[in-house]
Amino acid sequence: MTPEWIWLIFIFAFGACVGSFLNVVIYRLPRDLSVVSPPSSCPACGASIRFYDNIPLISWPVLRGRCRRCAAPISPRYVVVELAAAILFLGIYAWFFVWEYRRTGLAGTDSMQRFFVSNGWLIYLHVMVLAAAFLAASAIDLELWVIPLSLCWIVTGVGMLTSAIGPLVVHLREGALCSIFPMVLPKWSAAAAGSTIGLLFSLWALKKGWIQASYNLDQKGTQEGIKAENKEKQDIDEPEYDDRKEILKEVVFLLPVILGGLIGFLAMKHPGFVDPWNRFSQLPLLEGFLGSLTGYLAGCGVVWATRIFGTLLFGREAMGLGDVHLMGAAGAVIGPGWVVLAFFVAPFFGLLWALYQFLSKKSRQIPYGPFLSLAVLAVILFRDQIYAYLERFYGI
Numbered sequence: 001m002t003p004e005w006i007w008l009i010f011i012f013a014f015g016a017c018v019g020s021f022l023n024v025v026i027y028r029l030p031r032d033l034s035v036v037s038p039p040s041s042c043p044a045c046g047a048s049i050r051f052y053d054n055i056p057l058i059s060w061p062v063l064r065g066r067c068r069r070c071a072a073p074i075s076p077r078y079v080v081v082e083l084a085a086a087i088l089f090l091g092i093y094a095w096f097f098v099w100e101y102r103r104t105g106l107a108g109t110d111s112m113q114r115f116f117v118s119n120g121w122l123i124y125l126h127v128m129v130l131a132a133a134f135l136a137a138s139a140i141d142l143e144l145w146v147i148p149l150s151l152c153w154i155v156t157g158v159g160m161l162t163s164a165i166g167p168l169v170v171h172l173r174e175g176a177l178c179s180i181f182p183m184v185l186p187k188w189s190a191a192a193a194g195s196t197i198g199l200l201f202s203l204w205a206l207k208k209g210w211i212q213a214s215y216n217l218d219q220k221g222t223q224e225g226i227k228a229e230n231k232e233k234q235d236i237d238e239p240e241y242d243d244r245k246e247i248l249k250e251v252v253f254l255l256p257v258i259l260g261g262l263i264g265f266l267a268m269k270h271p272g273f274v275d276p277w278n279r280f281s282q283l284p285l286l287e288g289f290l291g292s293l294t295g296y297l298a299g300c301g302v303v304w305a306t307r308i309f310g311t312l313l314f315g316r317e318a319m320g321l322g323d324v325h326l327m328g329a330a331g332a333v334i335g336p337g338w339v340v341l342a343f344f345v346a347p348f349f350g351l352l353w354a355l356y357q358f359l360s361k362k363s364r365q366i367p368y369g370p371f372l373s374l375a376v377l378a379v380i381l382f383r384d385q386i387y388a389y390l391e392r393f394y395g396i
Contacts, residue, residue: 004110004111004112012089012090015088016086017056018085019056019081019083019084019086020082022132026139026143029151030140030144030146030148042067042069043072045070047067047068047069050068056082056086057079057082057086060076077139081139084135085132088132089128089131092124094111096124097111097112101384102380102381102384104120104123105173106170106172106173107172108120118170119169122169122170123166123170125158126162126166126180126181126333127180127333129155130158130159131377133151134330134369134373137152137369138369141368145367147326148322151329152326155329156296156328156332159292159295159296159332159333160296160332163181163288163291163333164285164288166180167181181291181292182292182294182332182336182338183288183335184290184291184294186268186274188336189290191261192261192294192297193264193290194261194262194267195297196260197260198256198257198259198260199256199260199297201260202256206253211252211253213249214246214247215241215246241317243316244311244312244315246317247311247312291335292331292333293332295333295335295338296328296331297328297331298335298337298340299330299331299336299339300327300328302343306319306343307319307320307321307324322369323369326373327372330342330372333380338379339379342376342379345375345379346368349370349374353366354366
């Protein structure tokens with residue numbers, strides 16, 4: 001068997017390679033460019049970048065941060081993202097499988113047995129897709145004040161898939177409780193199913209024109225199709241909106257979602273519905289999927305509620321729809337209760353940034369995606385410690 005230290009070096013190197021790809025995503029995705037083709041080239045002179053000039057963590061210092069052909073400066077962001085991704089991939093692997101600071105219940109005497117023999121790789125995939133996508137989303141949000149929704153949809157899709165198949169694939173010790181994949185009580189999964197039906201109705205009504213979209217998203221720049229070049233110009237004026245009026249359109253959109261969730265929840269009080277739903281919701285594949293779906297709706301809901309009440313209270317748009325999708329994706333991975341907790345942890349990460357913005361008299365607007373991402377990562381890593389604290393002091 002391969003020595004563990006070689007495997008750890010491989011994980012670090014693999015993470016750096018993922019970081020190199022994330023740099024492509026960070027630059028191209030918000031600019032409506034393909035992340036697959038053409039090959040990497042210098043933005044200044046257009047020269048193709050040779051493979052030996054594109055080695056993660058090595059080429060940038062060797063080239064002293066400049067293009068080999070035209071000597072144009074290369075942003076240090078590239079090597080920072082590569083290093084951050086490498087540390088994330090290695091650190092989370094060690095946290096889960098080597099040190100076991102996050103208990104998984106995986107069978108095995110060492111990290112490689114837990115990873116390969118017990119199929120812990122699925123847990124790793126479940127977490128790392130979120131970590132990598134949120135790293136890219138945070139970098140884009142810091143630069144351009146926008147979160148590409150496609151990154152959130154990828155995390156959501158993978159989270160729901162791994163949550164569905166995880167309990168069937170991952171091998172646990174006898175009697176061990178796996179706290180990785182989201183699970184919920186039947187009454188909450190029934191509410192989530194009802195809300196999903198309401199959401200589908202709202203999307204259909206929006207397409208039919210029965211419900212109006214808020215803010216004219218294509219001009220507002222809150223969806224993925226925005227051109228980054230326009231965001232980089234300082235003299236671009238955004239359209240004027242009556243924010244309270246626009247946010248009421250979102251309230252109308254959400255009414256069927258809320259009504260559907262309420263109907264699903266109340267249906268669990270009817271004796272003729274309870275037993276069939278309990279059996280249905282605990283079927284293999286469905287139990288984890290419904291837990292992930294509930295987490296997605298909870299993540300979207302807590303941010304959307306803050307967006308609506310904040311806008312109505314202050315008369316200006318509070319939080320972005322990108323943040324709604326970001327926390328929805330997080331909820332699909334970590335579950336409803338934990339994503340709500342992460343949302344309330346995020347402001348503590350944003351305090352220093354807000355203080356800096358205030359003292360420097362710069363824009364008061366805060367790109368909130370990075371702080372939401374940090375809070376989600378903290379909850380993932382310290383879930384066991386947080387749970388033990390809540391159980392000890394609050395009896396949860």
